Amino acid sequence: MNITPGPLLGQIQYPADLRKVSKEQLHQVSEELRQYIIDVVSVHGGHFGASLGVVELTTALHYVFNTPYDQLVWDVGHQAYGHKILTGRRENFHTNRKYKGLSGFPKRDESPYDTFGVGHSSTSISAALGMAIASQQKGEFDRQHIAVIGDGAMTAGMAFEALNHAGVSNANLLIILNDNCMSIDPNVGALKEYLTDITTSHTYNKLRDDVWNLLGKLPVGKRFTREMASRLEAGFKGVVSSSSNLFESFKLRYFGPIDGHNIIKLVDTLQDLKDIPGPKLLHIVTTKGKGYALAEQDQTTWHAPGLFDKITGEIFKKPVTTPQPPKYQDVFGHTIIELAEQNESIMGITPAMPSGSSLKFMMEKMPHRAIDVGICEQHAVTLSAGLATQGMRVFCNIYSSFMQRAYDQVIHDVAIQKLPVVFCLDRAGLVGDDGPTHHGAYDVAFMRCIPNLVVSAPMNEEELRNLMYTAQLPANELPFVIRYPRGQGVMPEWRQPFKEIKIGTGRKIRDGKDIAILSLGHPGNFVTEACKELLADGLQPAHYDMRFVKPLDTAMLHEIFQNFSKVITVEDSSLPGGFGSAILEFMAMNGYHAEVKMLGIPDRIVEHGKPEELHRECGYDAPAIAAKVREMLKSKITVIA
Known part of the structure; x- marks a missing residue:
């Protein structure tokens, strides 16, 4: 579908073109930019409400500042669609978040206007401050540095660490606090109350x-x-106002709050702030989803709604003719409620992702036992540890890639003290369109090296339920990691009675004699598909669902290496240090000799695309597994004339 920009936007390829427009025309530019985002996202998908909320700010920033010489850093980045359209990428914007297309987030190697690669929150102030200090060192005293950060991202400790440093510097830094009371879900905590106070004073x-x-x-x-x-x-x-000096207590010059949708006011204010040296903060108030009524009314749903009819607002869903498997996160969300009804010590913790993780179900039904702590992964882990010291059984649900931000707390506050916190790592493996900042590629490698941790991955929804059940039993006294992917599972009839799984035990899916395929987690389903195909070739692969990467099922591994000279490992985690590496370590330490091939996420940054596209690219989908088996067993394949 060919989407045509408005008459003014159609003349703007780069910010230099925008600066030729009169100030009085900026309102029309903003409206055309907003409509273009609506048109493209409704047809091609992507994040939605966040970019609509900063259309005027985006236009004003590129109008006032000499980008890319003046350096603009977006926090998180899902609000940067207007920025991309105004910086030379309008004609390719329809490829946004598509395989081999534009990234959904700012990315340094995509454009010089993308000064810093982002995807996780609360990095913008630190990055822009570093750029500003570097400019001073190089004598570039006329260069401006702007960090745009939302009130949700401002809750993270890293943002306050950066504010603390910025205030005592003389860096030429402008921090723009985009206050819309939202991240993905509504913001929580004292900072939200503070911002409300100064906004309404x-x-x-x-x-x-x-x-x-x-x-x-x-x-x-x-x-x-x-x-x-x-x-x-x-x-x-x-x-x-007794609370209106928070930012100036960091020695930042505070300005605002002002209306973030008044383009003329924004331009005039930014022009004034250009003349004020040193660190300063401009507080603007915006509406997430501005200009699209449904997105303004239901900001969580319209954060990233998928494809929709822009006229009626109907969000398109795939037609369902047969019972469908649930999403893994929904299995988690419903299962924790079942367990909590049986075990009064169970609580749920999430850092700002109650909808994404489906902890929202527990927050609705048991609000006193489920807590959203905001974008604070480190706090989430240590809070869980504190609860565990008092006998609570805490399910701490964090996306795999976000857990990277709380690694020290996992080691120092949980593992060393042997506190039985259950870490449910959602979005493990290749997540798809969000790309490398969100892929859960490294958790197996960085978790399995920590003493006292149990590290597991279910192959299907029933195993997820049973691992959750096992993790909260009184007999389990160790921290317990359960990793599972984004999206649908494989079992429409998933709500089965709970069964305890003995920690460190796998299961044999099928017998075989030619080769052993060992899988961890959801990719075991790819192996099952591959085995069906291989049987038609007259091959007899054995398939083992290992379930645990720590501790390994050593009895099963002894059996495997005593009976097979060829072994394939399959995982949706990084090959260096991952599940396959653990199998190789076992083989070497026990004196076995076999030909072992590892399939999984290679040692490189994997870009964005649909999960099935990325599985194929990385070589561990069902056809790739079957091909690897044939390659290793080529002498056994019978050629039929």
Whole structure:
């Protein structure tokens, strides 16, 4: 489908073209940019509400600042669609998040306007501060550095660490706090309450505006008037709002809050702030999903709705003719409630992903036993550890790639103390369109080297339920990792009675004599498909679902290496340090000699695409497994004339 931009947007390929437009035309540019995003995302998919909310800000930033010389850093990046369209990528924007197409996030090797690669939250202030300090070192004192961070991302400790440093620097840094009360789900915590306070403090904001308007008319230089304004504001703050000095307590010049959808006000304010040296923060208030009524009303659903009819708002779903397997995260969400009804000590913790992880079901039914801590993975882990010291059985649900941010806490606060926290790592393996920042490729490698941890992966929904059941039993006194992929499982009839799984035991799926295929987790289903194909060739592969990478089922492995000279391992994790490496370690340490081939995520960054496209590219889907077996057993294949 050919999507045509509006008349002004159609003339803008790069920010230099945008700067030729009069200030009075910027409202029309913004409306055309918003409509173009709606048109493309409704047909091709992608993140939605976040980019609509910053259309005016995006336009104003590229209009006022000399990008890419002036360096603009977007936090998280799912709000950067307008940025991509205005920076030379409009004609290719329909390939966004598609295999071999544009990334869904800013990416340094995609454009010089993408100054920093992002995907996880709360990195923008640190990155922009580093750029600003480097510019000082190089004598580039005219260069501007802008970090755009949402109020959800501002809750993470890393953002406050960066604020603490920025305030005592003299770096030329502008932090723009985009306050829309949302990340993916509604924001939580004291910072949300604080931002609400200063946003609604009418007396303070009127006083501030009056002071600025008065001083702006005095016949003295801008620098003098701004400094005087800041001094007067400092005096007003103690009288008017007891909480309005949080950012200035970090020694940041605070401005705002202002309407983030008033393009003229934004441009004028940013022009003023360009003349003020040093670190400063502009607080803007926006609406996520702005300009599309349904997205404004239901911001969680419309964060990334998939394909939809832009006129009616109908979100297209694939037609269902037979019972479908559930998503793994929904199995987790319903199973934890079943377990919690039987075990009063169970609690659920998630860092800002109650919808994505499906902990929302427990939060609705048992709100006092399920907690969203905001974008704070480190806190989530140590909070879980603290709860565990008091006898609580905590299911800490974190996306695999987000768990990377809490690795020290897993070791220091959980594993060393042998606290029985259950880590449910959602989105393990290759997640698809979100790409390398979200692929859960490394958790097997970085978890299995930690003492005292149990590390497991279910092949299907029933195994996920049974691993969750096993992990919370009183007999289990160790921290327990359960990793599972994004998306659908394989069992429409998944709600089976709970069964305990003996820790460190696998299961034989099928007997065979020619070759042994060992799988970990969901890719075991690819092996099952491959075995059906191989049987037609007259081959007899054996298939073992190992279930645990730590501890390994050593009895089963002894049996395998005593009976097979050819072995294939299959996993949806990184090959270096992963499940296959663990099997090779066992083989070497026990004096076995066999030909072993490992299939999984290779030692390189895997880009975005549909999971099935990436499985094929990485060589561990069913056809690739069958091909590898044939290659290893080519002398056994009977050629039929």
